[in-house]
């Protein structure tokens with residue numbers, strides 16, 4: 210039996226951004242050009258220039274590995290949403306099923322490569338996506354390709370003030386404004402959706418802006434609001450845990466956990482403390498290993514039950530509805546849909 214391998218790749222699996230503005234871009238192809246950075250099997254490398262003033266791009270992982278995660282072979286971002294694997298998979302509650310141990314991984318991938326190329330034998334990617342997760346993905350997804358990402362690298366000599374190549378220099382002559390975290394990213398971690406600093410920050414930011422108008426970045430205009438709303442808790446997170454997390458930012462008046470216990474209000478004595486805590490929560494609020502969402506509280510309604518009611522309405526139905534979503538299916542799992550589109 211002859212197995213269909215990556216060597217048959219006619220066209221790489223790429224996101225729109227990596228491909229560049231011209232879909233008819235010319236590509237060079239080198240069969241078995243390099244080892245895939247995930248499965249370390251030799252694969253077909255494609256190289257191309259995604260537009261004027263851009264840097265050459267090449268595929269970094271093989272088509273099988275890309276299909277398994279529905280990611281671009283070059284930037285390893287999700288093909289559908291343009292988001293890091295970690296962001297997508299935590300939103301859709303998908304577990305990483307690719308073994309990290311090298312031998313197991315190779316076996317798994319060979320098995321999958323066979324399955325992916327046989328109609329009807331696709332790997333099971335079913336994830337139980339909460340409606341809230343899907344909504345988050347939609348909100349965070351890139352709507353347009355981001356071609357700036359393909360620009361030439363910044364000239365390190367220019368940065369030090371010693372580049373003498375002037376206009377001939379193939380690198381960008383500007384000062385870096387980018388994010389040092391990006392440089393720390395590691396392709397294997399990003400593929401498996403672990404430890405991705407960019408993903409972590411995106412999720413923190415998304416949590417902060419989860420409710421329009423209540424984003425953590427912009428404290429509410431109503432200065433009488435001194436409370437933060439915490440979502441995504443479970444029974445393991447206690448009032449004391451919340452106090453311990455938020456106490457460093459200022460005096461806490463009360464912590465209210467409604468009966469259901471999946472959310473809480475942290476009421477600060479002073480607005481300043483709430484603002485400081487909000488800024489801190491922007492970088493993530495992790496308590497007992499749970500990543501909690503934090504938002505500003507709403508203006509205080511009147512009446513003794515107000516805090517509870519407020520908590521109830523703000524938690525909405527989404528977080529706890531737990532409906533069994535349709536099984537997740539990536540478009541790249543359909544062998545007929547692969548590579549056949551662009552010429």
Ligand SMILES: [Zn+2]
Pocket residue numbers: 245246247248249250270271272273274275
């Ligand atoms: Zn691979």
Ligand SMILES: [Zn+2]
Pocket residue numbers: 223224225226227228281282283284285286
């Ligand atoms: Zn890409």
Ligand SMILES: [Zn+2]
Pocket residue numbers: 364365366367372373374375378379380381382
């Ligand atoms: Zn230069």
